[in-house]
Amino acid sequence: MRRKVTVIGAGNVGANTAQKIAAKELADVVLVDVVEGIPQGKSLDMLESAPVEGYDVHLTGTNGYEETANSDIVVITAGFPRKPGMSRDDLLIANYEVVKSATEQAARHSPNAILILVTNPLDAMCWTALTVSGFSRERVIGMAGVLDTARFRTFIAEELSVSFENVTAMVLGGHGDTMVPLVRLTNVSGIPLSELTDQATIDRLVQRTRDGGAEIVKYLKTGSAYYAPAASTVEMVESILKDKKKVLPCAVFLRGEYGIQDLFVGVPVRLGAAGVEKIYEVKLMEDETAALAKSAEAVKELVEVLKQKAK
Numbered sequence: 462m463r464r465k466v467t468v469i470g471a472g473n474v475g476a477n478t479a480q481k482i483a484a485k486e487l488a489d490v491v492l493v494d495v496v497e498g499i500p501q502g503k504s505l506d507m508l509e510s511a512p513v514e515g516y517d518v519h520l521t522g523t524n525g526y527e528e529t530a531n532s533d534i535v536v537i538t539a540g541f542p543r544k545p546g547m548s549r550d551d552l553l554i555a556n557y558e559v560v561k562s563a564t565e566q567a568a569r570h571s572p573n574a575i576l577i578l579v580t581n582p583l584d585a586m587c588w589t590a591l592t593v594s595g596f597s598r599e600r601v602i603g604m605a606g607v608l609d610t611a612r613f614r615t616f617i618a619e620e621l622s623v624s625f626e627n628v629t630a631m632v633l634g635g636h637g638d639t640m641v642p643l644v645r646l647t648n649v650s651g652i653p654l655s656e657l658t659d660q661a662t663i664d665r666l667v668q669r670t671r672d673g674g675a676e677i678v679k680y681l682k683t684g685s686a687y688y689a690p691a692a693s694t695v696e697m698v699e700s701i702l703k704d705k706k707k708v709l710p711c712a713v714f715l716r717g718e719y720g721i722q723d724l725f726v727g728v729p730v731r732l733g734a735a736g737v738e739k740i741y742e743v744k745l746m747e748d749e750t751a752a753l754a755k756s757a758e759a760v761k762e763l764v765e766v767l768k769q770k771a772k
């Protein structure tokens with residue numbers, strides 16, 4: 462049976478996500494946007510590349526939610542992207558309204574779906590979706606860690622002139638300036654990073670990873686990154702739909718894990734057919750625990766603002 466994925470927001474991240482899902486023949490795709498014509502036009506354009514690319518999935522675009530009914534996965538990318546000089550947190554209130562309304566409607570039409578959040582500020586938008594949908598925490602997941610990790614892996618591979626695939630890294634924490642790249646657990650085909658380069662180089666790569674999103678915004682000027690965010694989202698979609706059980710860093714709602722209570726923070730999880738099937742609690746050193754706590758504090762500040770607004 463064909464699987465169905467709804468992608469809300471037919472902008473840069475959403476359209477690229479839809480295109481990659483189709484290219485991998487993972488599912489039929491419904492693209493939703495508030496702007497009339499955009500999801501219809503983009504999805505038809507993608508559909509017309511099917512005979513050339515050779516994929517047999519269907520793509521439709523809509524401004525409503527009826528067509529999204531009974532989706533297996535709903536990816537939420539709707540919202541505003543960053544402009545130069547803006548932090549992800551500057552998007553908080555505007556994107557809260559967007560994600561709230563998108564979640565309400567999507568959850569009503571697909572009560573059994575798994576939600577993947579992409580809209581920033583990510584961890585606060587995950588909280589919004591969890592609260593509004595009433596779904597269990599296994600079915601509300603944020604895409605951030607896969608992207609942050611991909612950026613770290615890219616910079617390491619380029620620095621060391623090795624294959625991108627050979628670099629394994631772990632980035633924990635919120636999707637912001639306080640993210641926590643775990644250098645101790647980063648390696649190239651099992652060789653610890655610390656044996657391959659000096660501390661000053663590692664520090665530089667860690668900082669570039671933290672600033673990875675801003676680096677792209679600075680180049681683009683009118684928006685933020687979308688190719689790597691879309692690729693990262695599709696890795697999560699694929700792991701769920703194919704029940705691959707990949708272990709990936711994702712934003713999940715912690716209930717005491719890592720000493721963090723009732724907040725979405727990026728940690729390693731196993732993604733399978735049920736969504737988040739397991740949360741891995743990696744043993745951390747003191748400084749790593751402190752960095753993660755600081756990152757969680759930054760997420761908490763944003764959620765407190767939203768809690769006040771929701772009252």
Ligand code: APR
Nearest residue numbers: 470471472473474475494495538539540541542579580581
């Ligand atoms: N419902 C559906 N779509 C909406 C809504 C809504 N309520 N509000 C806005 N949109 C749509 C816009 O019309 C636009 O097409 O969301 C789309 C966003 O696309 P872009 O502006 O191209 O932004 P994009 O780069 O895709 O980023 C989207 O993902 O990575 C994050 O920080 C980024 O929060 C941003 C989000």
